[in-house]
Every structure is written in C-alpha cells, then in structure tokens.
Amino acid sequence: MCVWCDQFAAGYERWYFNPANYARRLYKIRKEAAEALGAEANPQEAGGMAILGREFLEARERNDYEAMERMKREAEQVSWGTHFGQVITLDEALKVTDIIYPISLMTCACRRSMVGLPDEENFTCMGMGPGMYKWERWPDTYRGGVHFLTPDEAKEALTKLNKRGLVQTIATFGTPYLAGLCNCDYPDCGFIRTVLDFGVRVLWRGHYVAKVDPELCNGCANCVARCQFRALSFAPTRNKAYIDEFQCFGCGLCATECDQEAITLVERASLPSLANVW
Amino acid sequence: MLATITVDDEKCNDPLSCRKCLLICPTHVLGLGTDVGPQKFRETDPSHFILRGVRFDKCTGCMDCVEVCPQNAIQVSF
Amino acid sequence: MTMGWKYAKPIREKLMTVEEPGKPLPFDADRGLVEEVTARFDIKALVESLKGKDKKGTREALEGFGKEVMKLTIELADGKYIDRTGEMLERVAKQTGISFPHRLERYVELSILASRPTDRWNIAKATTKELVLQVSSCVVQKAMEEAGLKDLPCKGMCLASFETAAGKTGDKIKIEMAKTMPRDGMCEFLISV
Numbered sequence: 001m002c003v004w005c006d007q008f009a010a011g012y013e014r015w016y017f018n019p020a021n022y023a024r025r026l027y028k029i030r031k032e033a034a035e036a037l038g039a040e041a042n043p044q045e046a047g048g049m050a051i052l053g054r055e056f057l058e059a060r061e062r063n064d065y066e067a068m069e070r071m072k073r074e075a076e077q078v079s080w081g082t083h084f085g086q087v088i089t090l091d092e093a094l095k096v097t098d099i100i101y102p103i104s105l106m107t108c109a110c111r112r113s114m115v116g117l118p119d120e121e122n123f124t125c126m127g128m129g130p131g132m133y134k135w136e137r138w139p140d141t142y143r144g145g146v147h148f149l150t151p152d153e154a155k156e157a158l159t160k161l162n163k164r165g166l167v168q169t170i171a172t173f174g175t176p177y178l179a180g181l182c183n184c185d186y187p188d189c190g191f192i193r194t195v196l197d198f199g200v201r202v203l204w205r206g207h208y209v210a211k212v213d214p215e216l217c218n219g220c221a222n223c224v225a226r227c228q229f230r231a232l233s234f235a236p237t238r239n240k241a242y243i244d245e246f247q248c249f250g251c252g253l254c255a256t257e258c259d260q261e262a263i264t265l266v267e268r269a270s271l272p273s274l275a276n277v278w
Numbered sequence: 279m280l281a282t283i284t285v286d287d288e289k290c291n292d293p294l295s296c297r298k299c300l301l302i303c304p305t306h307v308l309g310l311g312t313d314v315g316p317q318k319f320r321e322t323d324p325s326h327f328i329l330r331g332v333r334f335d336k337c338t339g340c341m342d343c344v345e346v347c348p349q350n351a352i353q354v355s356f
Numbered sequence: 357m358t359m360g361w362k363y364a365k366p367i368r369e370k371l372m373t374v375e376e377p378g379k380p381l382p383f384d385a386d387r388g389l390v391e392e393v394t395a396r397f398d399i400k401a402l403v404e405s406l407k408g409k410d411k412k413g414t415r416e417a418l419e420g421f422g423k424e425v426m427k428l429t430i431e432l433a434d435g436k437y438i439d440r441t442g443e444m445l446e447r448v449a450k451q452t453g454i455s456f457p458h459r460l461e462r463y464v465e466l467s468i469l470a471s472r473p474t475d476r477w478n479i480a481k482a483t484t485k486e487l488v489l490q491v492s493s494c495v496v497q498k499a500m501e502e503a504g505l506k507d508l509p510c511k512g513m514c515l516a517s518f519e520t521a522a523g524k525t526g527d528k529i530k531i532e533m534a535k536t537m538p539r540d541g542m543c544e545f546l547i548s549v
Contacts, residue, residue, distance in 0.1 A: 019481040023488075026441055026458065027465045029473065030384035050309065050332045054280075057335045061280055101457065101484050102448050105366065113310050116297035123366045130458065130482065133444045134383045136374060139321045140312075145373035147366060148451045151484065153359045164363055187306045197335070320377035 001269070002207065002278065004086065008176040014207065016088060021176045022100045024130050051075050051194050051202060072200050079202040085171040085182065085191045087206035089252040089265065090158060093168040093181060097154040100128045103181070104135070104146040105157060112143065114188040119144025124161060126154065126181040131173070158183070167192070167228050167251040169203060186228045196229065205278045206250030208265035212241050216262035223254035223263060245274060279356045281339060283307070283331025289351035293329040299343035299352060300329075305336035308343065370451060385469050386437035393432070393470035397425050403499040406508065415509050422517035429467040430524050456527045456549045457487040463521035464489060472496070485548060490535075492542040511536065511543065518547065 008015040015021060052075055059067040088096070097103060107122040127135065127146065135142045149157060158168065161183040169191060171180035186192045191203035210231075219239035224232055231247035232254055234240075241254070241263070255263040269275050293300075293310055300308050309332035312322045329352075331337070337354065344352050361367065402421050406414050433442060445458050461482060468475055472495045481488035496510050515531055522529045527549050535544035 019483055019486075023479045023482040025465060025477075025479050026445075026462055027385045027439075027469055029390060029469055030382060030387055054334060057280055060335070099483050101454065101482065102452065112294075114300070114306055116294050116300045116310055118295075120366065121364050124364050133441045133448065133458070136381055136440065136444070137318060137383060138316055139319065139374045139377075140316045143321050145366065145371045147370035147372060148448045149359075150452045150454065153361070156358050157361050160361060160363055193333070197333070319374070319380055321374060 001275075002086075002204070004176070004204070014092070015176065016086070016092070016096060016170050016178055017099065019099045021178045022129050024177060026130050026133065051079065051190065052198060052200060056198070072198070075200050076202070079200075081175055083171060083173055084175070084202050084204070085169040085180070086204040087249045087251045088168050088170050089206060089208060089250070090162045090168055090256055091252075092206075093158050093162075093170075094155050096170065096181065097151040097158070100178075101151075102132050103128050103149045103151070103154045104132050104142075105149055106135075106142050106146045107144045108182070108188075109141065109143075110184075110190045111188045113190075124166065124183045126157075126183075127179060128181055129177075129179045131179055162253065162256055165226055165228075165253065167249070167253060184228070189228075192228055201278070203249075205248075205268070206252075207268055208250035208252065209245045209248050209268050209271060209274055210243050210250065210252065210254055210263050211245065211266050212243050213262045213264065214238070214240050216260050217241050217258075218260050218262070220260075222259075223257050226253040226257050228253070245271075246277065280334045281307075281331065281337035282355050283334065283337065284353045285329045285331070286349075286351040286353075287313075287328055289349040290329050290347070291349075292324055292327070294324045294327040296348070298346045298348065302342045302346045304340065304342070305333070305338065307331060307333045307337045309333070372447070381440040383439060383441045385466055386439060389429070389432050389437040389466065390470050390473050393425065393428055393467075394473070396428060397421065397471050399472065399495050400499050400502075403496065403503050403505065406505060407503065411509075415512050418508070418510055418513040419516035422513035422515070423520045425471045426463065426467050426517040426520040429470050430463055430521065432470075433463065433466045454484055455525055456484055456529075457482045457547075459525040460518075460521055460527050460529070460547070461487055463524065464518055467517055467521070480544075487545075487547040489545045489547070490542050491537075491545075494537060494543065497537050514543070514545065518545070522547075 004015045008021055010018050012018040056071045104127045105123050106125050106127050107119050108125040111117040111122055135146050166183035166185055169182045169184050170178055171182055173179040184192050194200050195203040217240045221234045223241050224234050229249045231244045233242050235242045252265050255265055309330055310327055312326045313328050314322060314326045339356060341354060344354055406417060442462055445462055449455050449459055468477060475495055476493040477491040480490050500508055529547050529549055532546045534546055535542050537543050
C-alpha cells in the first residue's frame with residue numbers, strides 16, 4: 001500500500017486524484033498594511049544545491065552506516081512533510097490536469113541550479129493550483145516568468161515533454177498539498193538524483209511496474225534510452241529489452257515509446273514482492 | 279577519495295551566464311545557488327549567483343572545469 | 357486546437373514577468389474590507405430583527421442580507437481594496453478563457469472573511485467544474501442559538517450571496533447542499549457549472 005494513498009486518497013483511487021489535495025483557500029486577512037519584504041519563509045523554495053550535504057558523503061567515504069542512516073532518515077522526514085515527489089504516468093498526469101486549476105508553465109529550478117540552463121530553454125516545469133496566483137511573491141521560484149495553460153494546452157505540453165523523454169512527477173509543497181507537476185531526468189532533477197545516488201526517498205516510485213512481453217519485443221531498443229532510473233537495458237543475446245522490475249519506478253516512458261506495444265504497465269500492488277517497494 | 283572544490287567568488291562573477299564549467303563537467307558535480315537566499319517580489323540579481331562543488335562523490339578529478347574557467351576561479355584537490 | 361508549443365520555450369506573447377521588481381504586492385485580503393463590511397452589516401442585529409417575523413419575512417430578510425453583503429464585498433474588493441491575487445486571477449482567466457472556479461471563489465471567500473471573520477471554513481474542492489465550500493463554525497448559527505431561534509432558513513442567506521457573486525462573474529451555477537448545520541456539524545456547498 002502506498003502510504004500517501006493510505007493517508008490522503010479519501011476514497012479516490014490515488015491520493016493525487018483526490019481534489020482536496022489541490023484545493024486551498026485563496027485568502028487570509030492581511031496582517032499589516034503592506035506586506036513586509038522577506039518576512040515569511042518561501043514555501044516553494046525548490047531546487048537549490050542539494051538535500052544532503054558533504055557530511056553525508058564523508059560518512060559514506062568512511063563507511064559510517066549509522067551516521068548515513070541518521071542523515072537519510074532526517075532528510076526524508078523533512079522532505080515528506082514539506083516537499084517530495086512521486087512518479088506518475090503520462091495518462092495519470094493528463095488526468096490530473098482536469099482536477100487542478102490553474103496550471104502554469106514555468107522554468108525548472110533544478111536545471112537552473114545543475115547546469116545553469118537559460119530561462120528561454122528551461123520552460124519544462126508546471127506549477128499548479130491557487131498558489132500560482134501569488135507567483136509574484138517569490139519570483140525566484142518562477143524565474144523568467146510564467147504563463148498559464150488551459151487543461152488542453154497542459155495536456156499538449158505534457159505529451160510533448162513525455163515524448164522528449166522526461167518523467168512526469170507530482171510534488172507536494174506542504175504535504176499533502178500538491179502544487180508541482182515536474183518533468184524530470186537524471187542527472188539534472190534533484191529528486192531523481194537524490195533517490196538514485198543516495199537511496200533517499202524524496203521521490204517515490206509510481207503505482208506501476210513496466211513489464212516486457214518477449215513475444216512482442218522486436219529488439220529495436222528504442223525504449224532503452226528512455227529509462228531515467230537505470231532499470232532498462234538491452235539483452236544482446238536474446239535481442240530483447242530487459243527491465244529490472246525491482247529498479248523500475250513505473251513512469252511508463254519505455255511503454256509510450258514502444259510501437260510494438262511490447263511493454264505494459266502492471267499494478268505494483270498486484271506483485272507480492274513489489275507491493276511494498278516504493 | 280572525496281574531492282575538495284573551491285571557487286573564488288571574486289573571480290567567478292557571473293556563473294549563471296558563463297556556465298562553461300557546468301556544461302563541461304561530465305558528471306554534473308557543480309551547482310549554482312545564491313548568496314542572498316530567496317527574495318520577495320524580485321528575481322535575485324545574477325551578481326548574487328555563486329558556483330559551488332556539490333556532488334563531490336561524482337568528481338573524477340578530470341580537471342576539465344579548472345581548465346575551462348576563463349577566470350581561473352576553480353580549484354580541485356584531493 | 358493545439359497551441360503549437362515548442363519544447364522548453366515560453367510562449368512569448370503570453371509570458372508574464374515581474375513588472376516592478378521589489379515593489380511589495382498585497383495578496384491577502386485587506387483589513388479595511390473586513391472593517392467596512394462588518395460595520396455596515398451586523399449579523400447579531402439581523403438575527404434579533406427576525407424575532408416575531410413570519411416565514412416569508414424571515415426568508416426575505418436573510419436573502420436580502422446575503423445579497424447586500426455580497427454586493428458591498430464585490431464593490432470594495434474590486435475598487436478601494438483591490439488585491440493582487442484578484443488582479444492576477446482576472447488576468448489568468450483572460451489568458452485561459454476559464455472563469456470558474458476562482459473568480460467566484462474569490463468573492464465568496466472575501467464575503468465570508470469580511471462579514472463573518474471568526475467563521476471556520478475550508479475549500480475542499482476547486483476544479484473547473486466544481487467548487488466545494490465547507491463551513492464548520494458559523495456566526496449566524498451561533499446568533500440564532502443565542503436568540504433562541506430554531507430552524508430558520510438561514511441557508512437562504514448564503515445561497516443568495518453566492519448567486520449574487522455568480523451574477524457578477526457570469527458563471528451559470530447550480531448549488532447543492534450535501535450537509536447542513538446543525539445536523540451535520542457543517543454546511544457543505546457544492547457549486548457546479
């Protein structure tokens with residue numbers, strides 16, 4: 001069972017299909033005449049340098065597993081309460097665009113931090129929900145500006161981002177409030193990098209696991225480059241794609257690229273050994 | 279061995295638009311941040327962006343960043 | 357119809373950027389709005405005035421009150437006490453062509469904050485089709501209890517108020533109530549288009 005569904009789905013199939021997790025009040029009563037500069041913490045500060053610092057890497061160097069575990073646990077606790085993500089499929093992301101409004105296209109803070117990607121090449125992220133009306137409060141988060149999309153336009157952009165090879169993830173900003181629909185890849189997404197390099201679960205696996213049908217796979221290997229999670233490789237002796245299902249995050253990027261329909265997404269919960277691997 | 283990476287912020291004055299080191303690093307070890315924290319109602323001026331070594335575990339010691347820097351601002355040691 | 361979006365590029369003519377860097381913008385509701393509306397509309401006095409009124413008179417008084425509170429809220433919220441959330445929300449509606457739910461939600465929220473600032477309420481759903489508002493502590497209920505009045509059609513006040521807001525935004529809404537106070541411990545309004 002996905003613990004987030006357990007806590008926040010409220011009868012919906014997934015916690016990210018529960019509209020309550022996207023809805024918030026627009027207003028509170030202003031405290032002072034003019035809003036003070038920099039008086040409150042930025043709730044949407046994302047990207048930045050790294051979730052775990054050098055002390056974690058040093059602990060790893062000296063095989064200090066106890067210290068590593070402690071730092072991992074602390075980082076996860078902070079992340080799960082404030083800002084973490086879960087992988088979703090393209091179909092799920094498209095469905096989300098119908099229960100959330102407004103949706104804006106914005107620059108990706110991770111890619112700005114990791115490779116200094118210029119704003120005009122970096123509109124790959126989506127901010128969602130009533131908080132977006134207040135984007136001008138923290139312009140650094142929305143560096144380069146924003147524009148707003150209709151649900152249909154958001155679907156078009158998500159489909160294009162998926163085609164390009166980016167993984168759709170949904171992110172909380174004050175759990176369980178969901179306000180980010182990111183389009184991620186290794187190594188420039190902070191979430192993917194942290195979970196793959198350090199095993200710190202700031203990004204949760206999705207509800208599916210990809211499976212290859214060897215009868216249908218024609219060995220074209222088009223899917224192989226699509227995997228951002230080191231779960232997919234090519235078996236030359238069999239001339240087939242190979243998926244390590246224990247490593248798979250269930251994003252479905254391999255499946256959307258396969259024109260033989262040889263890759264299907266299986267419910268994680270239906271596989272006893274994977275049902276609790278998140 | 280973990281690399282130690284130091285950046286001379288006086289010399290490295292506009293890493294956001296230069297970004298030569300960020301692009302050449304084969305394992306994306308370096309990262310950009312700011313020295314002022316998030317600003318309300320304004321974008322942080324590019325002069326406040328700073329470059330740092332971040333993912334030291336991935337540094338191979340190839341020295342490409344050191345060589346590509348037009349300001350000689352980066353030092354890598356082990 | 358597609359928007360012809362090119363990967364990772366902004367659509368220039370739609371892009372909004374910071375207009376006056378560093379200038380503080382008021383996103384929250386203005387305290388002045390609350391003070392003016394509260395001064396003009398006294399819920400306790402309204403409930404007192406219902407004593408001895410017949411059914412029809414009671415209903416009309418409640419609905420009239422709701423309507424007038426919303427009218428003043430709209431006038432002040434779009435005039436003297438305009439806030440940046442409201443300005444941005446109108447721009448976004450223009451950019452996407454979608455009015456519901458937030459143009460209506462704005463007036464609904466501001467009217468509650470302005471006339472009943474101590475109420476406890478929550479937005480449980482806000483999609484382009486449905487808006488769900490839950491009110492779990494209500495000053496009207498409390499005033500009725502104190503005045504010893506029971507079973508008044510107080511929902512008429514809220515419904516008339518929300519309808520007035522929808523008249524302003526041009527949303528053709530339908531309102532259902534899944535829960536009502538005091539029976540369910542909260543009033544839940546499902547507003548749909």
